Amino acid sequence: MTEKKNVKPKSLATGRITAFFASLKLTIFLLILLALVSIIGTVIPQNQMPAEYLKFYKESTYTTLKAIGFLDMYHSWWFVLILALLALNLIVCSLKHFPRTWRFFAKPTRLLDRDLEKAANLIWHSPGKKKWPEPAGLLPQLKTLWPGKWCLTEHQGERGPEFHYAGEKGCWSRLGYYFVHLSILVIFAGGIIGSLFGVKGFVNIPEGEKVSSFYTYGAQQTSIALGYQVECRDFTVEFYESGRPKEYSSDLAIYDDGKLVKEKRIEVNHPLSYKGFTFYQSSYGAYGGAVELELNFRESGLVLPLKLEVGKPLRLPEKWGWIEVLKYDENYMRMGPAVMVLRDPGNGVKPYRFQVFQRYPKFGEQNSKTGEFCVFKDIEQRYYTGLQVNKDPGVWIVWLGCIMMILGLFVAFFMSHRRLWLRLAPANDNPERLELVFVGNANKNQPAFAAEFQELVKKIKAWK
Amino acid sequence: MNTYIFSIVTFVYMAAMVVFVAYLAFRKPLVARVATVIMTAGWLAQTAAIGLRWYESYEMGIGHAPMSNLYESLVFFSWTIILLYLFIQYKYKIKILGAFVTPFAFLGMAYASISPSVNETIQPLVPALQSNWLISHVVTCFLGYAAFAVSCGVSCTYILKKRYEDRQATGGVLGAFPASGVLDELIYKTIAIGFPLLTIGIVTGAAWANYAWGTYWSWDPKETWSLITWFIYAAFLHARVTRGWRGVKAAVLSIVGFVAVIFTYLGVNLLLSGLHSYGGG
């Protein structure tokens, strides 16, 4: 625990630096510091457009916040520096402690000497009266009594030969917290690999069309080739009665080298992966399907069936002017599908606009003031599906780290290194008789081990 | 129907709390036994009501585990706190903690039942929540939170008891508390249960996020706050083995940790914005 004997003069400064980076106080400081600075990014929205910030902050505040990295703080140099210091702390500390832990494996304590006896808090001495089993035959008995790893050492004591039995269980549990610490480094490594070699982007695919590249997020939006084609065959969306979306999904197909290689219906929470890229259902939109309307003229009773593209004005025959569908809503004011129509009768009457509802065909007739009205028959609704596209080669390393961490935590918290020693040696008062000393030690959860120890003592007392 | 049972459970927990406090004052084992019986009865009723609510959601055709909005999560939170408390009481035979733990369960239920901003109805799930990850994520997080609630209760007791011992006082209510060494061990034990659970909760959350929208970590406020909580408890674990940080300082860290838990759970939704759903109810 104190300085080693072979400290050379020149290593004094290095020694201090090592001690600093190995210290648990630094760990506590860094962890609390991380907790504190992380709060900043939850209070100040991160990575917004400049315009968003300027709504809340003055220009000068904005530039200051940006300069100190508060607007993208989890990637700022100082946040990364704290993480790097933590990693360094972890490595130095583990390297420093490891040799001491390794000694439990390399040089287990086999002799129950007087020091160990004095320091023990679980100890039982035989009254020294009984006759104990043959020293050599004890080992198998001990193994059935407590199935750990046992070994016997013969030792020449002051009053004659002594027999030392050492047994242990769960020595490897001492590695638990090294495993936890290593897992943190593994997760860091996965994160770094992901940010260096991964890409994130999006692509919108109209129903029935194919794409072979996608766009990255950010200001530049560079296009990235997939190396194959993705087709959106079909897109569907369902709603709850409240108008909230219930489920939306896209039927995707992948063509590699012109051949169909994969098909899958993806929805939120059910993505599709192919050759390193994963496609996630993230949004959707409606776009220009043909709307089927009937234009009714009340006086003449004439019905004019029309097929209109959204946003494309249509010139009607005779002198009936123009008509245009301005907009389509799937669920306008919770009244179902509706279109907004712009009508220019062309006879000097001012153009006007109105909503036509698919679910309420009578509505138009009842509310018309102009002698004509529209009925919304159908829409050849076409959607595009919005996919998020992702490639993260580090993600498996992160999961590996997570699994290591969870396993390591269970070992660190719920397993312990339990050791027992038993010594048969000539008694102090009568070298002819053998005296038995029994000692136990656990590095964690002592109360449970103490109970186990008392049970063992009872069984030893029962020995003939 | 289920909400009706939940309001009764609220009162049962209040009764258990009162009897546990009475136990602090009178220190008769019978009182503690009565408190435990009341608490267990309340917990069983709550378990049945949670099952019923789950069943009712299927009857309504929008079947999902009852953990999807603020109301359901508050109920579930109280349920896990009592569950964990009963486990600890059974395992470590310490009844005195009831008075410090029941208030959390009672307040959770009372807030769920009374606050007008908490919607009690069973609501359908938005697409992002329709996933098998939901249950494993929510259950592990809340079990972890419950362990931290218990440890916060113990930490408060510890600080009072430690002061009492340092004064070398005798008698009084505090005299009946377990020795500070025992409490210190209990704080560690509960955090040793809570920390792996919180870790699994964060990992399942990350796995779900990765599966649902392709990023395991996006520093959204809720994620970040759960990580802040994790940092604080990690600091606690190391404080316990560091000279100068043991004892009261470590206990304070565990209380701060629980404040962070509450903020992660409620504060983020009420005060900050982000991906997680139970905002406002």
Ligand code: HEM
């Ligand atoms: C986020 C970072 C860290 C996490 C999650 C973590 C986690 C843990 C856990 C779970 C334990 C076991 C605790 C126990 O059994 O009670 C532990 C022990 C330990 N950690 Fe860390 N650790 C972290 C960083 C560090 C760093 C940077 C150091 C470097 C000084 C460090 C040094 C130690 C030591 C020396 C122990 C052993 C304590 C003992 O004797 O039981 N840890 N750590």
